[in-house]
Amino acid sequence: MNHLERFPELKGGLLLPLVESFYTIQGEGYHTGKAAYFIRLGGCDVGCSWCDAKETWNLRKFPPVEVEKIVADALAYPARSIVITGGEPLRYPLDILCGRLTEENREIFLETSGSEPLTGRFDWICLSPKKNKPPLKENYRFAHELKVIIEEPEDFAWAESNREKTGTDCKLYLQPEWSRSEKILPEIIGYVKEHPAWNISLQTHKYMKIP
Numbered sequence: 001m002n003h004l005e006r007f008p009e010l011k012g013g014l015l016l017p018l019v020e021s022f023y024t025i026q027g028e029g030y031h032t033g034k035a036a037y038f039i040r041l042g043g044c045d046v047g048c049s050w051c052d053a054k055e056t057w058n059l060r061k062f063p064p065v066e067v068e069k070i071v072a073d074a075l076a077y078p079a080r081s082i083v084i085t086g087g088e089p090l091r092y093p094l095d096i097l098c099g100r101l102t103e104e105n106r107e108i109f110l111e112t113s114g115s116e117p118l119t120g121r122f123d124w125i126c127l128s129p130k131k132n133k134p135p136l137k138e139n140y141r142f143a144h145e146l147k148v149i150i151e152e153p154e155d156f157a158w159a160e161s162n163r164e165k166t167g168t169d170c171k172l173y174l175q176p177e178w179s180r181s182e183k184i185l186p187e188i189i190g191y192v193k194e195h196p197a198w199n200i201s202l203q204t205h206k207y208m209k210i211p
């Protein structure tokens, strides 16, 4: 079943289930430190135990909002960069949203588990694979950035198995799972020193106490 059949109420992407939108600083990954406007869409069936956005999982809590309103709200801020996140945003047709933001000369970044087919057009795709529901094979080649969450030392093998599927230019990040950060970070530091193709990503927005 495709996006249109699954969510007819979204009218092909003219509406989207918005959780929240806000202007902040991108805290993690390649674009860390950059001012960005976040658009968070609701609904996710991946089910990561450590998810820090569990309130977004239930799509029914987030009535569809017109893309025109989502875009108008974004344009009220000076942000040049827009991050589409979730939840899992690729559950929905994103072509209309991306088209409108591109018309407005914004650069568009996607944060995704890659577990659904790609829609929309992005300037930067951060693929963050999850064991519960791994990325679709065809999505690896779209990734500009691979960001693997490390919860325990066994996850390094999972990170490498994902890395093998990405392109050679893909930036590679290991990010400690926040609640286990103190314990796992020394292991990540050691691993990156041994495997310098990888970089460390920290959730700096949590240290800065910003959303």
Ligand code: SF4
Binding pocket: 044, 045, 046, 047, 048, 050, 051, 052, 053, 054, 056, 086, 087, 088, 113, 130
């Ligand atoms: S894919 Fe993202 S939003 Fe979904 S459960 Fe995992 S961390 Fe949470």
